[in-house]
Amino acid sequence: MRASDRAYVTLLDEIQSGALAPGTVLGEVEQATRLGVSRTPLREAIGRLVADGLVTQQSPRVTVVTDFDADDIRALFEARRALETMMARLASARGDRSAFRALSEEFTRAHLDSDEAIEAYYALIARFDAALDAAVDNAYLTSALRTIRTHLVRARRLTSDNRGRMQASADEHALIASAVADGDAELAAHATHVHLHNALTAILTSLPEGNR
Amino acid sequence: MRASDRAYVTLLDEIQSGALAPGTVLGEVEQATRLGVSRTPLREAIGRLVADGLVTQQSPRVTVVTDFDADDIRALFEARRALETMMARLASARGDRSAFRALSEEFTRAHLDSDEAIEAYYALIARFDAALDAAVDNAYLTSALRTIRTHLVRARRLTSDNRGRMQASADEHALIASAVADGDAELAAHATHVHLHNALTAILTSLPEGNR
DNA sequence: TTCCCCCTCAGTGTATACACACCGAGAGGA
DNA sequence: TCCTCTCGGTGTGTATACACTGAGGGGGAA
Incomplete structure (x- = not known):
C-alpha cells in the first residue's frame, strides 16, 4: 500500500469517526510527522479529501476539517x-x-x-x-x-x-x-x-x- | 496562479476539447515537460482529474484519458x-x-x-x-x-x-x-x-x- | 528455433531541500 | 498612546534526487 493511500485512509477514518473534529486545522508538517510519511504523499491525501469535500481550504494557507451539522x-x-x-x-x-x-x-x-x-x-x-x-x-x-x-x-x-x-x-x-x-x-x-x-x-x- | 492550477486547467481544457483524445496515455515526465512544470504540481493536477473522473488509472503505472462515448x-x-x-x-x-x-x-x-x-x-x-x-x-x-x-x-x-x-x-x-x-x-x-x-x-x- | 530467465531501463512513489509569501511581533516615530 | 514599518519565522508551493517496481528485450539453454 502506498504511503499516500495510508495517509488518506487514516485521515478519512479520523474525520468520519470524529477523532478529527470539524474545524481542526490540518498543517502539512504536523500531519505528515504524525502519520509517519513525508509531505508529498500527505499533500496527495489532503487533496483527495478536499475533492471529497471532507476538508476545506479555508484560506490559501490553512486547510481545516469541513464543518458538519x-x-x-x-x-x-x-x-x-x-x-x-x-x-x-x-x-x-x-x-x-x-x-x-x-x-x-x-x-x-x-x-x-x-x-x-x-x-x-x-x-x-x-x-x-x-x-x-x-x-x-x-x-x-x-x-x-x-x-x-x-x-x-x-x-x-x-x-x-x-x-x-x-x-x-x-x-x-x-x-x-x-x-x-x-x-x-x-x-x-x-x-x-x-x-x-x-x-x-x-x-x-x-x-x-x-x-x- | 499556482503551477498545479495551471497544469489542471490546461489538461482539463485539452480533455474537454478533445485535444487530448480518450485513451491518451499521460506520462508524468512527458506532460510535466510539455506544460513547463515539475512533476510535483503535475501529479497534483492529474490527481484532481482522476477525482473528476476525466482521467483513469488504467494500471498502477499508466494513467489515460477516460473514454467517452x-x-x-x-x-x-x-x-x-x-x-x-x-x-x-x-x-x-x-x-x-x-x-x-x-x-x-x-x-x-x-x-x-x-x-x-x-x-x-x-x-x-x-x-x-x-x-x-x-x-x-x-x-x-x-x-x-x-x-x-x-x-x-x-x-x-x-x-x-x-x-x-x-x-x-x-x-x-x-x-x-x-x-x-x-x-x-x-x-x-x-x-x-x-x-x-x-x-x-x-x-x-x-x-x-x-x-x- | 523456441522458451525461459535475467538484466536493464523507464517511469512512478517518496523524501527532502529550497524558494517564497504571509502573518505577527516588536520597535520606532508621530 | 497609537499607528506603521520592518524583520523574522512559520508554513506552503515547487523542484529535484533517490529508491523501487514492473515490463520488455536479449541472451542462453534445451
Missing part, C-alpha cells in the same frame, strides 16, 4: 433522495430480478435482536447498495452516490443506534427490493423516498436538542 | 436528470421568485439569430444554473452537478450546434424558470425532465451513425 444532514438527504430514487427506478427497469427478490426476502427475515444480527444487517445493506450499483451500471450516478455515502458516515456519529428504527428500516428495504424485483419503478422510487424520509426524521430526532 | 452521454443524462429535477423542485420551494420570473422572460425573449445571440444565450444558461445553485443552497447537490457538467462539456464536441434545437431549448428553459417562479415544483421537475429528454435526443441524433 444538522443542516448538512438535511442537505445530504436531499441529494441522496435525488440519486437513490433514480437508482431505484433504473434498477427496476434493468435489474436482475431474482437477485433483488432474494435480497427482499433477506430483509424480511432480518431480526435485529443481537449485536451480530445488527452487524449482519449493515453488511446486508452494503450488499443491497452494491446490487443497485451493479444493476444500474451508471458510473456517474455511482460515483456521486459514493461521495454522498462518504459524508453520511459522519452523521452516524451524531446519532445513536435505535433498534426499533432499524427494524422498520429493514422492512422498508424489503419493500424497495421487492418493488425492484417486480420491475415496479414508481413503487421502488416512492418506497425509497419514504425510507429516506423516515431515516432522516429518525436521525434528526435523535440529535441532541441544541444540534437540530 | 454515446453510452456515457446516456448515463450522464440519467444522473443529470436525477440531480436537476431535484434542483428544480427545491428551487420552486425556496427560490427568489422575481429572479426566476426575470430569467423566464429573458429566455422567452431570446432570438438566436446571430453568433453573438448564441454566445449570450450560453451566458444566460450559465446565469440560470447559478441562480438554481444559489436558490437550492445545497453544497452536495451543487458539487455533484458540477462534476456532471464537467463531463457534459465533452459531449458538445461530439455534436453540432443546431439552431432550431436551441430555440426550442430556450422555450423549455423559459417554462422551467416560469414554473420555479410560480413555486410549481411538479411542473418545474417535469419540464426539466422534458427538456433533458429533448436535449439528449437531439445530441444522440446529431451523432455520426457509428457512434450511437
